[in-house]
Amino acid sequence: MHSCTSPPATWCATASSPTSWLRTSGPTRPRQRSRVVDVVDPSRPRLNVPPRVGGDGEPEVFCADEQRDLPVDLERWQALAANVLRAEGVRGLCELSLLFVTELEMAELNELHMGAPGATDVLAFPIDAAEAEMVLHGQPPSRGPDRAPPDPADMPLLLGDVVLCPAVAARQAPEHAGTVDDELALLVVHGILHVLGYDHDEPTTRDAMRARERALLQDHHWGGPAPEGFRQEQSE
Numbered sequence: 001m002h003s004c005t006s007p008p009a010t011w012c013a014t015a016s017s018p019t020s021w022l023r024t025s026g027p028t029r030p031r032q033r034s035r036v037v038d039v040v041d042p043s044r045p046r047l048n049v050p051p052r053v054g055g056d057g058e059p060e061v062f063c064a065d066e067q068r069d070l071p072v073d074l075e076r077w078q079a080l081a082a083n084v085l086r087a088e089g090v091r092g093l094c095e096l097s098l099l100f101v102t103e104l105e106m107a108e109l110n111e112l113h114m115g116a117p118g119a120t121d122v123l124a125f126p127i128d129a130a131e132a133e134m135v136l137h138g139q140p141p142s143r144g145p146d147r148a149p150p151d152p153a154d155m156p157l158l159l160g161d162v163v164l165c166p167a168v169a170a171r172q173a174p175e176h177a178g179t180v181d182d183e184l185a186l187l188v189v190h191g192i193l194h195v196l197g198y199d200h201d202e203p204t205t206r207d208a209m210r211a212r213e214r215a216l217l218q219d220h221h222w223g224g225p226a227p228e229g230f231r232q233e234q235s236e
């Protein structure tokens with residue numbers, strides 16, 4: 001588990017854990033299980049991103065709005081998330097959750113999973129990739145010491161959860177992406193890229209992740225160049 005910073009200001013966090021907070025804080029809907037096949041086009045350039053796996057079918061994005069601070073167009077952000085997954089080469093039956101929560105709930109999650117006080121704008125929770133990586137490298141799984149290591153070909157694929165706080169996004173938008181709409185779009189893309197294995201802990205990975213964010217937003221959010229004033233990092 002580690003925190004993510006986008007210098008010069010902290011604005012996101014990733015909890016790298018094979019267990020989602022959704023599994024411990026209450027179910028939102030039954031998770032689908034599937035047999036697996038490779039789902040990422042191996043010809044795509046990657047940033048040491050583990051392969052995505054899923055059964056026959058299409059990636060699914062589950063969205064929930066659990067706050068009332070800001071109107072949220074769930075269908076729109078669901079479509080953006082699905083387009084990002086497809087653009088990143090994810091294929092097959094797999095699931096991603098996109099949740100919009102209150103500042104109070106985000107603050108609780110941030111403290112519980114990151115050990116940080118206060119609400120942040122986005123938290124990313126990769127799920128199966130971490131456990132699949134452990135199994136593929138001969139490490140014991142996290143699902144019980146008495147169970148034999150599972151065959152990766154029999155593991156279900158749950159990509160992970162992206163949790164966003166619209167109230168925080170709205171507050172920081174003027175110094176960041178420029179508008180609340182662009183801020184939410186950036187956070188959706190940013191969180192999904194974290195779930196898929198991208199990071200910005202080093203200058204090279206940060207530059208590559210920012211470039212990928214901008215390209216995805218141009219293709220699937222604006223339908224053209226970024227507007228004047230759009231920023232991917234906050235001012236001091």
